[in-house]
Amino acid sequence: MADYDYDVLVIGAGPGGYVAAIRAAQLGLKTACAESRETLGGTCLNVGCIPSKALLNASEKFAEASSGALAKFGVKIENVSLDLDAMHGQRRDAVKGLTGGIEFLFKKNKVEWLKGLATFTAADTVSVGGRTVRAKNIVIATGSSVTPLPGVTIDHEVVLDSTSALEIPQVPKHMVVIGGGVIGLELGSVWKRLGAKVTVVEYLDQVLPGMDGEVRKEAAKIFKKQGLDIRTSTKVTKVERRGGSATVTVEPAAGGASETIEADAVLVSIGRRPNTEGLGLDKAGLAVNKRGQIETNHDFSTSVRGVWAIGDVIPGPMLAHKAEDEGIAVAENIAGLTGIVNHDVIPSVVYTHPEIAGVGLTEEDAKAKGEVKVGKFPMLANSRAKAIDDTTGFVKIIADAKTDRVLGVWIIATPAGTLIGQAAQAMEFGASSEDIAYTCNAHPTHNEAIKEAAMAVLGKPIHA
Numbered sequence: 001m002a003d004y005d006y007d008v009l010v011i012g013a014g015p016g017g018y019v020a021a022i023r024a025a026q027l028g029l030k031t032a033c034a035e036s037r038e039t040l041g042g043t044c045l046n047v048g049c050i051p052s053k054a055l056l057n058a059s060e061k062f063a064e065a066s067s068g069a070l071a072k073f074g075v076k077i078e079n080v081s082l083d084l085d086a087m088h089g090q091r092r093d094a095v096k097g098l099t100g101g102i103e104f105l106f107k108k109n110k111v112e113w114l115k116g117l118a119t120f121t122a123a124d125t126v127s128v129g130g131r132t133v134r135a136k137n138i139v140i141a142t143g144s145s146v147t148p149l150p151g152v153t154i155d156h157e158v159v160l161d162s163t164s165a166l167e168i169p170q171v172p173k174h175m176v177v178i179g180g181g182v183i184g185l186e187l188g189s190v191w192k193r194l195g196a197k198v199t200v201v202e203y204l205d206q207v208l209p210g211m212d213g214e215v216r217k218e219a220a221k222i223f224k225k226q227g228l229d230i231r232t233s234t235k236v237t238k239v240e241r242r243g244g245s246a247t248v249t250v251e252p253a254a255g256g257a258s259e260t261i262e263a264d265a266v267l268v269s270i271g272r273r274p275n276t277e278g279l280g281l282d283k284a285g286l287a288v289n290k291r292g293q294i295e296t297n298h299d300f301s302t303s304v305r306g307v308w309a310i311g312d313v314i315p316g317p318m319l320a321h322k323a324e325d326e327g328i329a330v331a332e333n334i335a336g337l338t339g340i341v342n343h344d345v346i347p348s349v350v351y352t353h354p355e356i357a358g359v360g361l362t363e364e365d366a367k368a369k370g371e372v373k374v375g376k377f378p379m380l381a382n383s384r385a386k387a388i389d390d391t392t393g394f395v396k397i398i399a400d401a402k403t404d405r406v407l408g409v410w411i412i413a414t415p416a417g418t419l420i421g422q423a424a425q426a427m428e429f430g431a432s433s434e435d436i437a438y439t440c441n442a443h444p445t446h447n448e449a450i451k452e453a454a455m456a457v458l459g460k461p462i463h464a
């Protein structure tokens, strides 16, 4: 240690980096974390998970109150009006509280925050904020940024990325969302609920890539019913801004006649790409793969000794909880313990209404690997969903036909994001569908739909 400044230097203080830094410090390692933003917490806390969920929650409350949907429960609300500034204020407060919380945790755990953009000058040396620091271990946790659409300039006024789409000062009249993935559908839902007309242009023949086929189809139906104009198999060829509006030119993905759509907001949400530019990876002796990601071994070590990588900058789903778990595992591996992440059991959630969640294999992928049994249970037959008159969706369980081991669980339901945790835990413990079917769930809860779907795998649901 004598000639090193730190045992561990983490680059990036997102969910991957800040968790890695705290865990490393907890394990007795002298740790610093370099972060170039003004606040800690990375994409997730500053401009991702947290502000988007704040707006999803607030916009849902507004839509419930203003649409008259609560009248059937005997709740009559008149003259509902939107105070968008107050809504943005709550979003900012949520972000501020959480990012400040990480700063507190750094102090508490004695993690030193090195402010500035870190660049490798050698495999064990980094230049940051005018200082040169040497560390025995360096963890790259630099995350990802918005993928630009060639030929389309994001001006953050009319043509927006996910960050500027969180901060629109007035509800747009017509928002065109380019990309029907998670960001497009979450943020498209926010502005639709607040009064915008929303058109989603998706290149593929279905929205929500990576999710189970049946779930994607059902989700599209639900969003269309909610008033989102979803145009699949369609590509954007041009976006021209004129003053406060833009003309978006689209045509069939397979080619054909083009048409134009006028909009006063255009959200570009076609994916994210790893942040490695300006990091000086060549000085560390590292290269990126074809997708711009840093490849790692199972323990998150890279091809260069002492350099590790986690989170959005490495292959795998770009999710905060995946980055966090990798942060814990990498710190444990650096400390000589055994840190493992089971990449087969990473849940994912779309926080729309209803929520859409999944863990494990899709039916299509499971079938490609072998014979499967599938059990489904509709929320329409779930007593809690009936009681609260919110019955959209279903639970679907995919199990191995021979061993009955659960391979994947997919849920569309109001609290799908919470329910999927139960499925993930069962899968982590190697559960069979029978194990889930014979687990007692409280009544009346949405969880009972998971039990019934598992019973359906065995061919014997009670309530459907």
Ligand code: FAD
Binding pocket: 011, 012, 013, 014, 015, 016, 017, 018, 034, 035, 036, 037, 041, 042, 043, 044, 045, 047, 048, 049, 050, 052, 116, 117, 118, 119, 141, 142, 143, 144, 162, 163, 183, 275, 278, 279, 310, 311, 312, 313, 318, 319, 320, 321, 322, 323, 351
């Ligand atoms: P990041 O959070 O991107 O953090 C990396 C940090 O490194 C950044 O703060 C950056 O400033 C810093 N950095 C980069 N380069 C350097 C450098 N050279 N020197 C110093 N600092 C540097 N995921 C979910 O699981 N659930 C959600 O609900 C969810 N919602 C999202 C909503 C939106 C709108 C977006 C954009 C993303 C969302 N995500 C969500 C994805 C989630 O934010 C990411 O998967 C997660 O933040 C990745 O964590 P990370 O630590 O790898 O990187």
Ligand code: NAI
Binding pocket: 149, 178, 179, 180, 181, 182, 183, 184, 186, 201, 202, 203, 204, 207, 208, 209, 234, 235, 236, 269, 270, 271, 272, 317, 318, 319, 348, 349, 350, 351
């Ligand atoms: P995404 O990969 O989820 O969706 C992008 C969509 O854009 C895809 O459907 C793709 O087919 C489409 N597309 C690509 N190019 C296109 C083009 N030229 N024209 C029209 N459509 C095009 O990416 P998104 O939504 O930008 O989100 C990025 C990442 O952020 C996600 O992968 C996800 O991991 C993470 N995220 C997670 C959230 C959550 O967990 N709730 C919320 C928001 C983001």
